Structures are given as structure tokens and as C-alpha cells.
Amino acid sequence: MPLRLTTCLALYLIFSAAQAHAQGAAAIKQGQRLWQQRCTDCHALDTDETGPRHRGVFGRRAGAIKDYDYSRALKRSQVTWDARSLDRWLTDPERFIPGQNMDFKVSSSAERAALIAYLQSLSSPGVGAGLTPARTQHAAPDMPPR
Numbered sequence: 001m002p003l004r005l006t007t008c009l010a011l012y013l014i015f016s017a018a019q020a021h022a023q024g025a026a027a028i029k030q031g032q033r034l035w036q037q038r039c040t041d042c043h044a045l046d047t048d049e050t051g052p053r054h055r056g057v058f059g060r061r062a063g064a065i066k067d068y069d070y071s072r073a074l075k076r077s078q079v080t081w082d083a084r085s086l087d088r089w090l091t092d093p094e095r096f097i098p099g100q101n102m103d104f105k106v107s108s109s110a111e112r113a114a115l116i117a118y119l120q121s122l123s124s125p126g127v128g129a130g131l132t133p134a135r136t137q138h139a140a141p142d143m144p145p146r
């Protein structure tokens with residue numbers, strides 16, 4: 001029954017796309033909550049505090065905010081913030097970029113993935129509320145381990 005098989009396949013694809021979409025949205029929401037709990041002691045979205053502002057950080061070069069006084073190490077790192085570099089940074093900033101100034105780690109890889117999904121959503125155009133899923137899903141918790 002090739003026709004029925006095709007229908008099944010189509011339904012399966014639609015279902016998995018919808019599921020990936022929902023998972024992405026859930027990760028962003030969880031990431032937003034974690035960000036508010038863990039990061040706002042030092043970071044804000046649109047102002048520089050102890051740490052530099054976060055809106056737009058996904059996709060930005062490390063050390064790129066002109067008015068913020070970064071460590072030399074971070075400024076010279078030549079890192080661009082994407083899912084992989086953010087994951088390494090949040091795992092252990094000092095191991096990733098020795099001499100940097102951020103004294104904070106996130107040990108859970110699922111929490112890092114959610115935080116990264118949230119930061120990424122802030123960099124996607126037209127994401128006013130910060131809760132629309134980002135265009136790409138690779139920062140979702142099912143990101144393969146390195």
C-alpha cells in the first residue's frame with residue numbers, strides 16, 4: 001500500500017516538525033526562567049551591569065560592547081557567540097578563555113542548552129516577547145554532546 005505509507009510518512013513528518021517547534025518554545029521559556037534566576041545578578045538585557053548586556057549576544061563577537069570594560073582575555077579571544085562557544089563558556093569560562101572575568105558556571109548541560117536557546121531567541125528578528133522559537137533548533141536540549 002504505497003499510498004498509505006506515504007500518508008503515514010507525511011503525517012509523521014508534520015508531527016515531528018510540530019513537536020520540534022514545541023520543544024524549542026519550551027526550551028526558550030525554561031531558558032528565560034533560568035536566565036532570570038542565574039544571570040540577572042550580573043547581567044541585564046539592555047544595560048551593562050557587572051557583566052555586559054545580553055540582548056543580541058548570540059551571533060555577536062565576544063567583547064563587542066564598546067562601553068563595557070571587558071577583560072583583555074575576552075576582548076582578544078576572537079570568539080563568536082554561537083551554541084557551541086556559549087556552551088563551552090557556560091560550562092567553565094576560565095577553562096575556555098583563561099584570564100576572563102566571569103566567575104560563574106552552569107554545570108547542567110540541559111540548563112545550558114535552555115539558556116542558549118533563550119539567548120538565541122533574543123537575537124532573532126521580531127522576537128519582541130522573547131518567547132517565539134528561534135529559526136534554528138540546534139540549541140535545543142537534544143543538541144548532540146561534543
Ligand code: HEC
Nearest residue numbers: 038039042050051052062063064070071074100101102104
Ligand atoms: C557573578 C557575575 C556574573 C554572573 C552571575 C553571570 N555573568 Fe556572564 N559575565 C560576567 C562578567 C564580569 C563578564 C565579562 C567577562 C570578561 O570581560 O572577561 C560576563 C560575560 C558574559 C558573556 C560574554 C558577553 C560578551 O559581550 O562577550 C556571556 C555570553 C555571559 N556572560 C553569559 C552569562 C550567562 C548566560 C549567565 C547566567 C547563566 C551569566 N553570564 C552569569 C559576570 C557574570
